[in-house]
Structure formats: structure tokens, C-alpha cells
Amino acid sequence: MSTQCVKCEEGKAIILVGTNGSFCKECFLKYFTHKFRAALGKHPVVRYDDKVAVAFSGGLNSSAMLHVLLESLSPLSFKRLKFHPGIIFVDETVLLPEEKNYEIYLNEIESIMKASGLPYHIVKLEKILSISDDTVIENNDDTAQTCNLRELFDSIKSITSKQELLYRLRCKLLTYKAKELGYQHIFLGETSSRLAINILSNIAQGQGAHLSLDTGFTDNGRYLGINLLRPLRDIGAKEIAVYTNINKIQSVFLPNFSTKVPATSSIQRLTEDFIVSLTSDFPATETTVYRTSNKLEMMKNSKKEENKDTNENCFLCCGPLDTQIKEGNASALQAIEFTENLSNGIFGTAENPHLPHDLKSTSKLPQSDSGDDYCETQEKTMVNLCHSCKILHKDVNTEVNFDPIFEHLFKNSSKVTNEEMRKQLEDVLLDC
Missing domain, CATH: 3.40.50.620 (HUPs)
Known part of the structure; x- marks a missing residue:
């Protein structure tokens, strides 16, 4: 590091800032303030x-x-x-x-x-x-x-x-x-x-x-x-x-x-x-x-x-959903979910398989035989999460039902989806 400030060329340098050179105390304080204000101005x-x-x-x-x-x-x-x-x-x-x-x-x-x-x-x-x-x-x-x-x-x-x-x-x-x-x-x-x-x-x-x-x-x-x-x-x-x-x-x-x-x-x-x-x-x-x-x-x-037609956001991170793939497009995410579900035995065994007709249905959770509301709530929650938040949600211990907590976190910060909005307005919509 140079012992002389590159700005004023007089003061003693105290810090080397990347490729900008060495700065003395006074010049560094001006530089720091300028970077802060420049970010707001840009x-x-x-x-x-x-x-x-x-x-x-x-x-x-x-x-x-x-x-x-x-x-x-x-x-x-x-x-x-x-x-x-x-x-x-x-x-x-x-x-x-x-x-x-x-x-x-x-x-x-x-x-x-x-x-x-x-x-x-x-x-x-x-x-x-x-x-x-x-x-x-x-x-x-x-x-x-x-x-x-x-x-x-x-x-x-x-x-x-x-x-x-x-x-x-x-x-x-x-x-x-x-x-x-x-x-x-x-x-x-x-x-x-x-x-x-x-x-x-x-x-x-x-x-x-x-x-x-x-x-x-x-x-x-x-x-x-x-x-x-x-x-x-x-x-x-x-x-x-x-x-x-x-x-x-x-x-x-x-x-x-x-x-x-x-x-x-x-x-x-x-x-x-x-x-x-x-x-x-x-x-x-x-x-x-x-x-x-x-x-x-x-x-x-x-x-x-x-995604301008759907305009859906993840319920947890509020970022655009990255799980919605257009018809006919290949998706690495769908392949990952299919492989994961296949490894977990969701699609049956090798002797008795029941594979889906398309990869789109692989992201859905299997319905339980009892038909309880828990699987339905889980499936609704997972559909409204992006790929990363799905991974986070899966990391929660499933032995205890925490979905009411997750639902509370989601419903107040997320936008109303197009499907939910249509259900809310279906009584006042006119059939064409």
C-alpha cells in the first residue's frame, strides 16, 4: 500500500480501497460519504x-x-x-x-x-x-x-x-x-x-x-x-x-x-x-x-x-413464483420434483407403479386415504411457494402441524391470487 494519499497527494494513507488506491483519513471520510449519497442519487x-x-x-x-x-x-x-x-x-x-x-x-x-x-x-x-x-x-x-x-x-x-x-x-x-x-x-x-x-x-x-x-x-x-x-x-x-x-x-x-x-x-x-x-x-x-x-x-x-398473465408471488418471500412453467417448455425444476417424489415412493413401487401422465402433477402432495384437511392445506401451501421456500417448508418437522402458523404468515402479506379473487366475486360476475 502506498504511504501517500492518491486524492490529496499530501496526507498519510490509512486504508487501501480496492482498485481506487490509498486514502488518508480526511479523503476517506469524504469518499465514504460520497459513496453513500451517490447510491441514493443514482x-x-x-x-x-x-x-x-x-x-x-x-x-x-x-x-x-x-x-x-x-x-x-x-x-x-x-x-x-x-x-x-x-x-x-x-x-x-x-x-x-x-x-x-x-x-x-x-x-x-x-x-x-x-x-x-x-x-x-x-x-x-x-x-x-x-x-x-x-x-x-x-x-x-x-x-x-x-x-x-x-x-x-x-x-x-x-x-x-x-x-x-x-x-x-x-x-x-x-x-x-x-x-x-x-x-x-x-x-x-x-x-x-x-x-x-x-x-x-x-x-x-x-x-x-x-x-x-x-x-x-x-x-x-x-x-x-x-x-x-x-x-x-x-x-x-x-x-x-x-x-x-x-x-x-x-x-x-x-x-x-x-x-x-x-x-x-x-x-x-x-x-x-x-x-x-x-x-x-x-x-x-x-x-x-x-x-x-x-x-x-x-x-x-x-x-x-x-408471468404477466398470472402475476403470482410466493407467499413467504413475496418474489415471483418460479414454479409456473409455460405449456410445452422443459423445466429442470419439474424434473427435480419428479425425481424426489419417485425416490420417496410417492408414485408407488417398481412392481405397482402409478406414474402421472405429465410432470405438472408431480409437485402436488399425495392425498391421504383418510382424506383429512391436513394434506389439502399442505398442498395449497406448497403450490403458493417458490422453489426455495418449498425446500424451507419441507425442513420443518412434520410430526407437529405448523401449517396454521405458516398460513397466518402468508395470508397477511401476500396478494390475492386470480383464482381466489374470482371465487370472491363469482356471485356478482355476469355469465357471457
Whole structure:
């Protein structure tokens, strides 16, 4: 690394930023702020006088984002931002009841939010089960919801599925709370380092069709029309660490499912270990991987055009369904489902087979001999899930019926399907 700043050519360099060269302290702070504001300027989603919620977790990313946001909103700032920010924190204590220091962490986080001077709101994760409609979170007793949500996560077999479900529920709860409070946008603290990890781990989990929504600057308001924005997507984890160290920004680390577990415990953890180790020798790895998501915009538009007649979204992740294949088109997904059902003996045995006439029916669950409502509910749920969320749903322990919980999570955040809408209006429709 050069000892001289490439910007001012006078100061002593303190950090090497990718291929941009080495920066001194003052130039780096200007560079960091410029990257944050440039992301908002390149994607003019936030308008004048909009209300924006900051998804605050207490970690380095969200703490740095909150600090640079406050700097950009200052009256002394050049071309200061002119929108109204607030803070939303999701309390996930329900998932780690054995953590003794969680209360101390929560108090520290609340003190940070209070010191910012912005309006802040704390919502518990179990409130996701207390939502009566798209805009109201009921203030009822959390005891039952706490037990149900904890039991649901305890029944999930792998840490991979636990982390994925937690991310989806967190996004949904943030949008519910934001809509209730009147916010139009939510800032997420996902950096280029985190997005590079998410891209590879999402592909490994079968979420390739939704990469542009999960890693782009905006998710196009797929959750209740509230935009999830990523203003730090052009900034790496190393830059975040240096920025927080220079400004002495207080942050709080909250333990989660991947804390103190081996790298092979989950797909997300293994991908993170792979990216971090590779980046140590090849610094451009993160940028190369995460910029791939920008090139998937054309694929997303093509998929939207293909499904414009159905316009169906997954009930869990709210992304476009990738399981609807046009007549006559070959599908690797259908082949995978057929092979899986064949291996599980759903189509009988070699001596007594009962294969379907086409592959389209292979995704349906077999009906039980008793004809109970459970299989019908399961089949209806699976049909309305994308490929990745189907895998997650299958990872839930089937010995206990958790479908009422899943149905509650689905029905409040999903759009009404064309078939359901027709059933609701069939009494007033005129036959032609």
C-alpha cells in the first residue's frame, strides 16, 4: 500500500480501497460519504419529504449507516438530504432465550437510538403472529405467539433454514411496522461484502430467480409496497470497519444462530467463510461477485414478462413464483420434483407403479386415504411457494402441524391470487 494519499497527494494513507488506491483519513471520510449519497442519487427512489425508516440492529453496518445518514441530514452538510428518517429495531430475544446478556445488549441499543435524536420504534419478532391486516399490529398478549414462534424455529432441522426464515420474517415485520407508521422506504445495512455472500448462498438454496430483488439497490416494494433499499451496497466491510473506528461509533453485537458454530453448520456460514478467505488473497472477489446481481436485471424483466398473465408471488418471500412453467417448455425444476417424489415412493413401487401422465402433477402432495384437511392445506401451501421456500417448508418437522402458523404468515402479506379473487366475486360476475 502506498504511504501517500492518491486524492490529496499530501496526507498519510490509512486504508487501501480496492482498485481506487490509498486514502488518508480526511479523503476517506469524504469518499465514504460520497459513496453513500451517490447510491441514493443514482437510484432516485427516495423523494423529497418522504419518510424513511432505518433498519437498525446495533451492528457495525447499521451503526455506520445511521451515522453517515445523520451527517448527511445536518444543516451544515453540503446539499443535505431532505427526507424524514426514523429508526426501527426488531427484538429477536424470543429465539435465544438462554442468552443471559441480551437485556444488557438491548439497553445499549436503545441508548444509541435515543442519542441519535430520531424517532425510534422497537418491535418484537413474535409480533409477526399478531397482525390482523396489512397495516395493524395488535397489542395483545405475546405469550402464545412467543411459544408458537419458538416452537416453530425449534422444529426446523437445519441452521440454514432457520437463518433464511428469520431473514424473511424480519423483512416482513419491518415492512408491517413501517407501513403502520407511515414510512415509504426502509434502509438496510447490507454492504457489498454481505451481498456477495448472499448471492452465492441464495443460488445454493435455489433462489436464483430472485437474486435481483435480494441483492439489488431496491426490491421494488415486494413486501406490502414498502421499498427495501441498500444504500451501502457499494461499500465493503473493511471500509465500514475503518469508518466506525475513525468516528468512534458505538455498536453492539447481538448473538444469532450462526454465532460460535463451525463453518459447515449452514450454507450461509460456509459461504461467508469461503468469501472471506478468498478475499484475503484476491481483494476484488467481493466486488466481482456482488456486481453480478446488476446483470440479472434483464433476467428479472424477462421472468416478469413471462408471468404477466398470472402475476403470482410466493407467499413467504413475496418474489415471483418460479414454479409456473409455460405449456410445452422443459423445466429442470419439474424434473427435480419428479425425481424426489419417485425416490420417496410417492408414485408407488417398481412392481405397482402409478406414474402421472405429465410432470405438472408431480409437485402436488399425495392425498391421504383418510382424506383429512391436513394434506389439502399442505398442498395449497406448497403450490403458493417458490422453489426455495418449498425446500424451507419441507425442513420443518412434520410430526407437529405448523401449517396454521405458516398460513397466518402468508395470508397477511401476500396478494390475492386470480383464482381466489374470482371465487370472491363469482356471485356478482355476469355469465357471457
